[in-house]
Amino acid sequence: MNTTLSQEFEVAGIFRSSFGAYLARFGTQPKHHYDVANAIVRCRTEELGGHIYRCDDCRHELTLYNSCRNRHCPKCQAMARAAWVQQRIDELLPVPYFHVVFTVPQQLNYYALRNKRLFYDIMFKSVSQTLSELAHDPRRLGGQIGFICVLHTWGRNLMDHPHIHCIVPAGALCDGDTRWQSCSKDFLFPVAVMRKLYRGKMLAFFKEAIKQGKLSCLRTVSEGMPPVEVMIKQLYKQDWVVYVKKPFASPIEVIKYLGRYTHRVAISNHRIKDISQNSVSFSYKDYADNNRMKIMELSHVEFIRRFMLHILPEGFMRIRHYGFLGNSTKNKKLPIIRKLISPDTQKSGFMQALDFDFVAEKHVKKCPQCGSTILQCIAKLDPEFVYSAKVVSL
Secondary structure: OOOOOOOOOOHHHHHHHHHHHHHHHHOOOOHHHHHHHHHHHHOOOHHHOEEEEEEOOOOOEEEEEOOOOOOOOOOOHHHHHHHHHHHHHOOOOOOOEEEEEEEOOHHHHHHHHHOHHHHHHHHHHHHHHHHHHHHHOOOOOOOEOEEEEEEEEEOOOOOEEEEEEEEEEOEEEEOOOOEEEEOOOOOOOOHHHHHHHHHHHHHHHHHHHHHOOOOOOOOOHHHOOOOHHHHHHHHHHOOOOEEEEOOOOOHHHHHHHHHHHOOOOOOOHHHEEEEOOOEEEEEEEEHHHOOEEEEEEEEHHHHHHHHHOOOOOOOOOOEEEEEOOOOOOHHHHHHHHHHHHOOOOOOOHHHHHHHHHHHOOOOOOOOOOOOOOOEEEEEEEOOOHHHHOOEEEO
């Protein structure tokens, strides 16, 4: 791996200069961690090849290198996000949408990091069952809701902070899919009820994982921690954080939210303010200090360590769909819901407007000389050309 320090303020530059030092300190890593590090370093460089474009207007030639397409790379999320959100546009309903956030107490972070696949699956199961059971309660909505869940594992300081963001249409499909029940108030469900139910489910699944021997790295008294049984009893008495925001102002706001959150990585390049020989400085919002923007400075190795905390297990799905938005049911149930809400409208005007809005994407290739978007690909750069200087003409 190249050890030259990048002069650009990018995650890739930090990995180029200091991933070796990180390995020297923390030892051998899982294979997919090396894959992520190598992808970030090589992204949009000669090593992955690329294409040469020529502007039809001014004849300027532009070389663009291929992206790594790794889901942890801060350079590769824009197009993946655009494609995913575009697919969600046709699923929007002309109803309010709620934003709900479920977190876990800090005492559980230790177990989450050492049992990522199991622990994050428990979080998804607890969140989905909490929302679904409350929706089916006849005292609430009395039917099936739909929702999208997105897992984030980080806080703004890059430390471990697992939480799940949920987008929930304000209503349920009831009476054998013959009636749409809208939320009658400006909140989805009482927060206190959600907290209690979610806490009970999380801890029940957590205890079952311990009983079945699936949870590794149980802390002991010798490590200065109370036995896990004592910790669980303490957690039952603790108020867990479940946050419900007011409904989005419009479906366009739902799209903006999805665009910001679905494919976000632990830190984006624009937050990095400086990279010196020994340290990295990046901006973060301090929620404990009235949301003030601050600058945090870390050593290169500590920055990489925190970044690597958030690499997900291979194949793990961090975006999941439930209820009438589930992949196996949405094609059947969304048309039914639209007819129940607005019988004369199959696709509403706001959806058409959103289609047009979003297709006019920000990532169109432009000529840096004249600004034209009419670029013709004239050559392909082979991924091996960094070694052979080979250019394959089209």
